[in-house]
Amino acid sequence: MTAASPSVAAASAPNHLGRLKALTAVTAVAFLLGLGMALAYAGTDAIQGNVQRLFYFHMGAFFGAFVAFACTVVGGVQYLRTRNVKWDTFALAGVEVGVVLSFINLATGSIWARPIWNTWWTWDPRLTSAAVMVLVYIAYLMVRSGIENRDTRHRFAAVYGILAFSSVVFTLVVIRIRPDTIHPAVIGTGAQDAQGGFAMNSSMTTTLLLNMAVWVFLLTPTLMWWRIRLQNYADRVTQRKIAYMEQG
Amino acid sequence: MTTPNTTDFMLLGIAVTLGAIALYVLSLWWRARSLKADEAMLEQE
Amino acid sequence: MTVFARAVGAIFLKDMRAEWRSRELIGVMLLFALLSVLVFSFALELDRLARREAISGVLWVTVVFASVLGLNRSVAQERENGNVDALLLAPIPRAAIFFGKFLANWLFTAVIGALLLPLMTVLYNVTLASLPVLGLLLAGTWGICVTGTLLASMTLQTRVGEALLPIALLPIALPLLLGTVRATTGILTDAPVNDWGGWVGILLGIDLFYTVVCMAFYGVVVEE
Incomplete structure (x- = not known):
């Protein structure tokens, strides 16, 4: 969880805008570098052509989402232990960023599948569970928004955020334990029915590692940090509104 | 074997990302x- | 007998007695399940082979929605009469209260499912009424009811209320559903055990995990 620790610090001390801006700049540069490597440095896959390059973002987005949702679990557990609101904010940021990243993961996968599997979508266990993963976290946001009492909202969100992680774990392991998925496993051995797998040469491996690092260690924490700032701001405005109401 | 031209899909994917x-x-x-x-x-106020 | 088991037993018996007097839970669930099965049989005018592939889906969708109805009702009844507050004041572990309520919900759902098996065997001409399918039914409804009992206690306190339970429960229960549907289809199509046995293992693992997690969390959900 080292990647996310600056965001926690930010939740308690809101005056780190300079650092956040610096991190954002680093993230932007590194993201463009990763994009450039995927487009120009990595070798073209002989069988799949250029669309295979989407794979670098597909994987990066999934593991970015994984880290974001793991942050939600950490935030939930820590909130229940300490009852400090900053952990709830941390968990909420994880959910929102995770939903955006898993949407990118689904969209890139679907666009890749069109020329390779000859279909945008198939009801394969892995694809289904990845889609449901997004729905679980949208349900999290709905549960949250339906509760008026602040304390109850934070408690329920923590519980649901921890339970929801089972769908992430399921998505991750279903490819290893179920041989009837057609989703290829590029790292390690995948399903025997997998279609569209490919071998990676060294330029591809380097590009993948760089992109994974950018998505997991830079993009996810940066987005979460901005989300945490927004939430702290929203909490301050709400408090001022309440104070104003009580006055008038 | 010729490499298929799938550049359009790649561009679409990057645009969506x-x-x-x-x-x-x-x-x-x-x-x-x-x-x-x-x-x-x-x-x- | 330990304090925990006695408390679980007492809560379970209380729910059973209440249901025996009113009979409203089982009645609503059963009527819904019957209607659902009939609607599906009109909607899916399938040939025999396709029917065997789709029938476990019909069974499980029906069971899940019937359980959602029952769970909402059972938790709402408890809240309407202020029973929850009285129970929480009692000097018994929160996990025991949860487990007792869960056992009652599980029994209701499993009974509905068990009644559906012979009915669907007749209506769809597929051998559903068998011991392996009954075993799967018990394992699958276990996980659905254990998460459902916890989530219903949460969703009934939201503004959306009862409508939120299926939205919150279905995605969490999906791993269970995927496992049970695949295993049921495997049994119905006479596939070798190796092809679907893995799903049963996953199912039991998830059941155990959800049971532990939900029992641990119930105290947090009901605290004031």
Whole structure:
């Protein structure tokens, strides 16, 4: 969880805008570098052509989402232990960023599948569970928004955020334990029915590692940090509104 | 074996990726802006 | 007998007695399940082979929605009469209260499912009424009811209320559903055990995990 620790610090001390801006700049540069490597440095896959390059973002987005949702679990557990609101904010940021990243993961996968599997979508266990993963976290946001009492909202969100992680774990392991998925496993051995797998040469491996690092260690924490700032701001405005109401 | 031309799909995928991140950043900015408007209204009254 | 088991037993018996007097839970669930099965049989005018592939889906969708109805009702009844507050004041572990309520919900759902098996065997001409399918039914409804009992206690406190339970429960229960549907289809199509046995293992693992997690969390959900 080292990647996310600056965001926690930010939740308690809101005056780190300079650092956040610096991190954002680093993230932007590194993201463009990763994009450039995927487009120009990595070798073209002989069988799949250029669309295979989407794979670098597909994987990066999934593991970015994984880290974001793991942050939600950490935030939930820590909130229940300490009852400090900053952990709830941390968990909420994880959910929102995770939903955006898993949407990118689904969209890139679907666009890749069109020329390779000859279909945008198939009801394969892995694809289904990845889609449901997004729905679980949208349900999290709905549960949250339906509760008026602040304390109850934070408690329920923590519980649901921890339970929801089972769908992430399921998505991750279903490819290893179920041989009837057609989703290829590029790292390690995948399903025997997998279609569209490919071998990676060294330029591809380097590009993948760089992109994974950018998505997991830079993009996810940066987005979460901005989300945490927004939430702290929203909490301050709400408090001022309440104070104003009580006055008038 | 010839390598198929799948560049269009690659471009579409990159556009969706960048678009999704941009939309999320825009939503953060939008929410911050409406909070600022709320705050300004509180100060006025 | 330990304090925990006695408390679980007492809560379970209380729910059973209440249901025996009113009979409203089982009645609503059963009527819904019957209607659902009939509607599906009109909607899916399938040939025999396709029917065997789709029938476990019909069974499980029906069971899940019937359980959602029952769970909402059972938790709402408890809240309407202020029973929850009285129970929480009692000097018994929160996990025991949860487990007792869960056992009652599980029994209701499993009974509905068990009644559906012979009915669907007749209506769809597929051998559903068998011991392996009954075993799967018990394992699958276990996980659905254990998460459902916890989530219903949460969703009934939201503004959306009862409508939120299926939205919150279905995605969490999906791993269970995927496992049970695949295993049921495997049994119905006479596939070798190796082809679907893995799903049963996953199912039991998830059941155990959800049971532990939900029992641990119930105290947090009901605290004031």
